[in-house]
Amino acid sequence: MKPKTIRIGTRDSELALWQAHTVERQLNALGYETEIVAVKSTGDLILDVPLYELGITGIFTKTLDVAMIKGEVDIAVHSMKDVPTALPKGIVQAAVLERANVDDILVYKGNPDFYTEAATIATGSLRRQAQWLNRYPHHSVTDIRGNVNTRLKKLDESEWNGAIFAAAGLERINKLPNNHITLDWMIPAPAQGAMVVVAMEHDAFCREAVAKLNHTPTEIATHIERQFLRRLEGGCTAPIGALASSIDGAIRFEGVLLSIDGQEKLHIEKVIPPDADYTNVGNDCADEILQNGGVELMDKIRSQLKK
Incomplete structure (x- = not known):
């Protein structure tokens, strides 16, 4: 009997694919057959509305949840900070991979010494917006949407002074520019820098396979x-x-x-x-x-x- 091929569901952005291929390599190293299945999520398709207006909970994970429930993919890989704290019925957390860099960073344009002046900073995150305005109330914050590459391009083409990113995302796809500052004072999103793999509750084969990738210290922290x-x-x-x-x-x-x-x-x-x-x-x-x-x-x- 041919061994089961584990179909790995992922969004189709460069970062999401990097994450899926990381899981694939680790499963392959353990002897499992795998296949990557990439889909577009609503969050990737609607780029002109702030995330919080879309009702952010699950916006990047819903499409993959549906694909899993329909049996089109067996597991899904996510940036854990994008995953709702309550998973859909029948879907369970199967593994949390070892955490990468947790920091937020500011990618800036021109002179980085603009803190005392009027400035415009871009972010699509309410958490980043609020912490930035708490520290720099004289600045303006504007919304920015899209995947990492899209946001870097928007920053480059704008009049903004800078935009805030998760360091881990830029590091994973080798896009971390020299013109950045680590915001070590900014408290990250819960589970920032961590990747999670979810599976169907009834799928003992995939749950057992993926459990071998779990990193307990990261699992505890993100919990x-x-x-x-x-x-x-x-x-x-x-x-x-x-x-x-x-x-x-x-x-x-x-x-x-x-x-x-x-x-x-x-x-x-x-x-x-x-x-x-x-x-x-x-x-x-x-x-x-x-x-x-x-x-x-x-x-x-x-x-x-x-x-």
């Missing part, structure tokens, strides 16, 4: 970050950052919730000792934020996004 996000957002897109990192066996967690204009900021930092139970840390930190003004701030964000 905490996404739990924090899920408890805070309640189905609403909001400016939320979260990062869990391992330091000498302990886990340091930092989370933030901001108003869309960046004027309000709720921040939390916690250290979880080695061997302590981490399974509910994200929820506990989110609850602390909610009890200290987060409920009112989330209500305000929801009402602004409905307009």
Whole structure:
């Protein structure tokens, strides 16, 4: 009997294909047969509407979810920060790969010393917008959409001073320009820099195969970050950052919730000792934020996004 070929579903952008081929190479090295199946997502097709107006939750993953449920692909590879915290019924997280660079970076044009002056920065992310305006309230932020290559091109053709990107995406496809600054003060999106592979719950063969790719420290960190996000957002897109990192066996967690204009900021930092139970840390930190003004701030964000 011919061994099963695992069909790997992916978006067809350069970065998404890089991620899918990375998973393919790792599965091939373990002796599995694979095939890449690329599809276009709604998020790639609609480039003139800000992500939050599309109802960002799942915009880049929905097409692949449908393909999996229909049996057209067996597994799907995603940038984990694009994946909704609640997966569709029947689809499960099968593996989280070892995390890459978590940082956001600013790709700038001309002189990078524009911070004290009026400037326009491009980003399609409410989280990046809010953190930038919190730090530089005298700047303007404009929306930018499209895959990494499209956004680099738009920046090049614009009058903007710079645009914000995830370092990992540019590094993976060797597009990191010299004219960039690492924004080490900006708290990344939950699970930024991590790749996740999802499979059908009933597909024991694929789940067993993909489980061999799982990186436990990254799985733990992203679990905490996404739990924090899920408890805070309640189905609403909001400016939320979260990062869990391992330091000498302990886990340091930092989370933030901001108003869309960046004027309000709720921040939390916690250290979880080695061997302590981490399974509910994200929820506990989110609850602390909610009890200290987060409920009112989330209500305000929801009402602004409905307009």
